[in-house]
Amino acid sequence: MIDETKVTRNYQITIPASIRKRLGLRVGDTLIVRLEGERIILEPKRRSITEIRIRLGKKIDWRYVEETIREEIEKE
Missing domain, CATH: 2.10.260.10 (Pemi-like Protein 1; Chain: D)
Known part of the structure; x- marks a missing residue:
């Protein structure tokens, strides 16, 4: 872009x-x-997970986010 x-x-x-x-x-x-x-x-x-959680509040299923991050790290 x-x-x-x-x-x-x-x-x-x-x-x-x-x-x-x-x-x-x-x-x-x-x-x-x-x-x-x-x-x-x-x-x-880059923001920390804590900052992101505060900004987004309860709009996100954090268990899903953390699980996805773990899966991506394991792929590397």
């Missing part, structure tokens, strides 16, 4: 809506910024 954004006079950028939606970014989320050669890489800071 490729999109454009401008740097403001305060050196801020706006992350395009299509990218925010795809990554599930929300106001207040933290991004990690790193430099690779001449490229600026932005990536969401």
Whole structure:
């Protein structure tokens, strides 16, 4: 996915809506910024399971989520 954004006079950028939606970014989320050669890489800071549980509340069957994670780890 490729999109454009401008740097403001305060050196801020706006992350395009299509990218925010795809990554599930929300106001207040933290991004990690790193430099690779001449490229600026932005990536969401990974959340802990506890933070995710608090954010989503009771909308999720956590036993299923934890079981799925264990299965994926065992595949590696």
